[in-house]
Amino acid sequence: MKSCNTYTHQILRTHRTGENPAAEGDYAEYSLDFILGHDATTALLVDDFYRLGGKIWDREKALFTADHFAPPANEERANILKKFLDFCRAQDVKNLELFTGICHQLLVEHPAIVPGKLVIGADSHTVMAGALGCLATGMGSTDVLSGLLTGRIRLKVPECFKITFTGTKSPFILGKDIILKLLADLEEDGALYRSLEFVDRTENSISMDSRFSISNMVVEGGAKAGIFFPDAITQAYLEEKGAENSARVILPDQPVYEREIVLDISGLAPQVAIPPHPSHAVAVWDVAGEHIDQVYIGSCTGGRVEDLRIASEILKGKKAAPYCRLVVIPSSNKIYLAAMEKGYIQTLVEAGAAVCNPSCGPCGKIDKGIIAEGETCLATSNRNFDGRMGGRGSRVFLSSTATAAASAIEGKITDPRNYF
Amino acid sequence: MLTKTFTGSAFLLGDHVNTDILHPPDYFSLKKERIATGLSKGAEDFFSRMAKDDIIVAGRNFGCGSSRESSARSFAYNGIRAIVAESFARIFFRNLTNQGIYLITCPGITKKVVQGEPIAIDLEKLEVRSGRQGWALPCSPLPEYIKSVLEKGGLLKFLEEELAEDI
Numbered sequence: 001m002k003s004c005n006t007y008t009h010q011i012l013r014t015h016r017t018g019e020n021p022a023a024e025g026d027y028a029e030y031s032l033d034f035i036l037g038h039d040a041t042t043a044l045l046v047d048d049f050y051r052l053g054g055k056i057w058d059r060e061k062a063l064f065t066a067d068h069f070a071p072p073a074n075e076e077r078a079n080i081l082k083k084f085l086d087f088c089r090a091q092d093v094k095n096l097e098l099f100t101g102i103c104h105q106l107l108v109e110h111p112a113i114v115p116g117k118l119v120i121g122a123d124s125h126t127v128m129a130g131a132l133g134c135l136a137t138g139m140g141s142t143d144v145l146s147g148l149l150t151g152r153i154r155l156k157v158p159e160c161f162k163i164t165f166t167g168t169k170s171p172f173i174l175g176k177d178i179i180l181k182l183l184a185d186l187e188e189d190g191a192l193y194r195s196l197e198f199v200d201r202t203e204n205s206i207s208m209d210s211r212f213s214i215s216n217m218v219v220e221g222g223a224k225a226g227i228f229f230p231d232a233i234t235q236a237y238l239e240e241k242g243a244e245n246s247a248r249v250i251l252p253d254q255p256v257y258e259r260e261i262v263l264d265i266s267g268l269a270p271q272v273a274i275p276p277h278p279s280h281a282v283a284v285w286d287v288a289g290e291h292i293d294q295v296y297i298g299s300c301t302g303g304r305v306e307d308l309r310i311a312s313e314i315l316k317g318k319k320a321a322p323y324c325r326l327v328v329i330p331s332s333n334k335i336y337l338a339a340m341e342k343g344y345i346q347t348l349v350e351a352g353a354a355v356c357n358p359s360c361g362p363c364g365k366i367d368k369g370i371i372a373e374g375e376t377c378l379a380t381s382n383r384n385f386d387g388r389m390g391g392r393g394s395r396v397f398l399s400s401t402a403t404a405a406a407s408a409i410e411g412k413i414t415d416p417r418n419y420f
Numbered sequence: 421m422l423t424k425t426f427t428g429s430a431f432l433l434g435d436h437v438n439t440d441i442l443h444p445p446d447y448f449s450l451k452k453e454r455i456a457t458g459l460s461k462g463a464e465d466f467f468s469r470m471a472k473d474d475i476i477v478a479g480r481n482f483g484c485g486s487s488r489e490s491s492a493r494s495f496a497y498n499g500i501r502a503i504v505a506e507s508f509a510r511i512f513f514r515n516l517t518n519q520g521i522y523l524i525t526c527p528g529i530t531k532k533v534v535q536g537e538p539i540a541i542d543l544e545k546l547e548v549r550s551g552r553q554g555w556a557l558p559c560s561p562l563p564e565y566i567k568s569v570l571e572k573g574g575l576l577k578f579l580e581e582e583l584a585e586d587i
Contacts, residue, residue, distance in 0.1 A: 027565035189481035
């Protein structure tokens with residue numbers, strides 16, 4: 001192994017259940033601090049969970065959210081949701097969120113999620129909590145089942161990349177542009193099995209909302225985790241959410257990385273990822289003018305207060321182009337309420353947006369906002385695989401909220417700098 | 421018991437084949453039949469063109485994307501027991517292993533093998549070889565934990581025994 005003594009390795013070391021360090025290349029057992037499960041993937045593990053004993057190891061240390069079928073739009077989904085809720089009731093879970101937001105957003109809003117924690121979740125975008133300095137990673141239902149039963153999980157120690165952001169961030173650049181650029185540089189599997197450790201050395205600091213978008217999408221490059229080194233921005237967020245500041249964070253002493261990358265974001269152009277992969281990002285002017293049928297502002301990647309603020313600033317007093325549908329879904333109720341208080345939601349509704357309740361929405365062809373065969377959506381979400389949001393031959397381009405809002409006005413992909 | 425060899429004809433797939441192609445999200449269900457039907461329905465339905473003893477030989481980053489275990493279960497429900505690839509996406513690797521499916525990483529395989537070529541995966545010699553052309557390529561050894569999960573036939577059975585030992 002080329003990397004050693006990294007922040008990721010420190011977190012693993014403090015959670016190892018056995019005394020011996022993990023053998024290189026093999027899996028070792030670690031104790032978990034927290035587990036995330038949502039309606040869909042949790043329902044899938046219920047039967048096996050009961051067959052194997054059926055008791056959560058620590059009811060305080062799991063968050064369950066109904067966000068995929070929220071509320072359910074057909075009978076099958078209603079049945080899946082019922083199975084999930086029956087399970088939560090029977091287990092008397094302490095943290096249930098029913099239709100209040102997307103699991104990844106609710107996870108980072110939870111006071112238990114602080115730097116240094118080891119977290120798994122039954123969804124690939126669980127990596128988002130890495131923005132708070134956690135080692136958080138996504139798994140399938142059966143791995144999560146084993147974690148829920150035992151409070152432990154087997155993990156392989158990953159190689160680590162250090163990624164330092166430098167320069168000065170322009171006002172039209174969001175975390176989404178930064179991660180799309182990084183994914184393009186790394187290519188589709190450039191971070192496979194790696195843990196990415198982010199250091200923010202920019203002049204004006206990357207906001208917490210933007211950091212969430214960055215960590216959320218590391219899995220699109222194959223990464224196991226995307227962890228920001230805790231700093232003043234992290235501390236301010238933790239204080240604001242009323243987190244206990246009890247995390248044992250040991251910053252690594254002389255870490256060695258497999259690879260070190262410095263990304264100067266000073267001159268970064270707004271990025272757009274061309275289907276069918278999030279790493280196929282180009283500067284917005286390379287695809288400007290591309291016709292779009294829908295703009296989707298939302299998801300766990302692009303529906304936070306910062307996103308809704310920028311969207312409302314751009315769309316203030318303007319309308320979405322004729323025939324260009326504008327769907328807006330805040331990532332959580334907390335964000336929804338904050339955006340209402342600031343008047344962002346009113347501005348977006350006046351601009352023609354259909355605002356839906358916090359939930360996963362059309363991402364993964366789950367809920368309202370699905371597009372037809374041959375249609376194109378510009379989305380602030382995280383995946384643009386073929387048919388991700390609709391029928392065969394439908395396409396999804398990914399961008400920041402700034403680019404999405406500007407594009408909604410023109411009905412085609414548009415450089416947001418025209419609106420700043 | 422760990423299976424030592426798999427033989428069949430190579431069925432080639434490309435690089436970065438994602439989970440939405442392998443099992444589209446609208447096939448997410450709690451019903452076994454519905455999950456089974458969804459295999460490869462996101463692309464050109466390659467599974468319907470596979471013969472019973474074909475072995476998928478995929479390129480880089482096979483199974484990138486979602487953690488939905490329904491994708492992994494669709495492979496198990498359709499009787500697929502082993503897959504060879506240049507590399508596997510992380511969550512997909514865990515999910516299929518947990519279903520008792522052998523995922524064999526074999527760098528360079530897609531440059532050697534041709535569509536329909538008979539191949540053998542030999543886990544004792546740690547190689548994948550041609551049944552026709554005489555080439556053999558080393559495959560990556562399976563970590564001990566992965567071997568023990570596969571030996572039990574999947575994570576559920578592994579857990580069942582582990583939990584029994586705890587008591």
